[in-house]
Amino acid sequence: MSIEKRLTDNGIILPEAPRPVANYIPATLVGKLLFVSGQLCLDQGKLNPDHIGKIGKNVTVENGVSAAKLCAINILAQAKAALGDLESIKSCVRLGGFINAAPGFTALPPIMNGASDLMVAILGEAGKHTRTTIGVAELPMGAAVEVEAIFEVK
Amino acid sequence: MSIEKRLTDNGIILPEAPRPVANYIPATLVGKLLFVSGQLCLDQGKLNPDHIGKIGKNVTVENGVSAAKLCAINILAQAKAALGDLESIKSCVRLGGFINAAPGFTALPPIMNGASDLMVAILGEAGKHTRTTIGVAELPMGAAVEVEAIFEVK
């Protein structure tokens, strides 16, 4: 099944891939590796109030999972903008997950599953990746989740 | 000296390399680079109570160092499971160390040395790696240390 069809089947419309406003770029291809900058849980370019703050405090687990999913969607949007076509992705190599965790909130992997599950839903077996999940002290704009990625291209 | 002999000489028995229960994988080879997912300080698959919590608060420095060593052992277990044989490792390229630090605990590098020293004890000069060590707010399951790795294979 094509990646575009899987996006449609999952009801996902990739957002515009915003250009950073500072001296960095959203993605870069080096050899066969595509590095994607850390993506916040923006929803069509905006941070939903439900996705601002600390999971385990003012952000619910359910909203944390959807925040991680949004990060993964934004990663795919950046990959598509960089590559032209998601079909040129061979595999997702690594996701780095940064969870804005309230003190004592240690159930971080289920939050990060929101990103991992999306990647597999869209890329299939090729979406299975290595990952590292940590709880961070703060994230830009108070975002609940940030995720970075490395892909292998064909 | 062979890597297996160094493991024996150091009294290390690599644990079973557990498969993640979610949509990610413990290790993946891309070209000559082996990426290994963040490994917690599990001891033969279980988190020792001495290795749960924050270093500088309820986890001692000594237990923090042994926690970092366990992360490195689990990384080698995952590398062996992925490659079949640790002898195919050319070098350890990078370790990322995530220390569950109590507020004000900044002596993070000596903790991370538990992982770095193990890597060099087992891989010799090839075990010398770049590394980044940070203190994080929370880790999965309250683990004291998490370490991720990239290796180069022959």
Place this chain on the structure above:
Amino acid sequence: MSIEKRLTDNGIILPEAPRPVANYIPATLVGKLLFVSGQLCLDQGKLNPDHIGKIGKNVTVENGVSAAKLCAINILAQAKAALGDLESIKSCVRLGGFINAAPGFTALPPIMNGASDLMVAILGEAGKHTRTTIGVAELPMGAAVEVEAIFEVK
């Protein structure tokens, strides 16, 4: 314009690239990728008191930006020591920025711009990189900022 000339024009004298005192190395080349260990905001090898602590608490935003710039300078010093000549850098692939953020301080990207801007000032368009910026709980020695890097070489 040469990289050395840009360093001079920006008034930057690269410091001695210190060797780590533990079992790790400051930089390693794997294929075309140069990995550089996380660098603290040392100024000619010492941590300025203005760059110790948490940004948004006892470290000002201005000092946070200069701390991030120092990290980038130290990264270039390590790259030069590893490669012999900065002219062999093809591009900066990725910066990972770790900001020692006071609780509630979320304006992390402007701090990290201190590193990103330096990289572009010295490497030009080749200095534009992907990046991930997070707020961490603690950093070694209480440093305000730590930055790690990956470069592509020619």
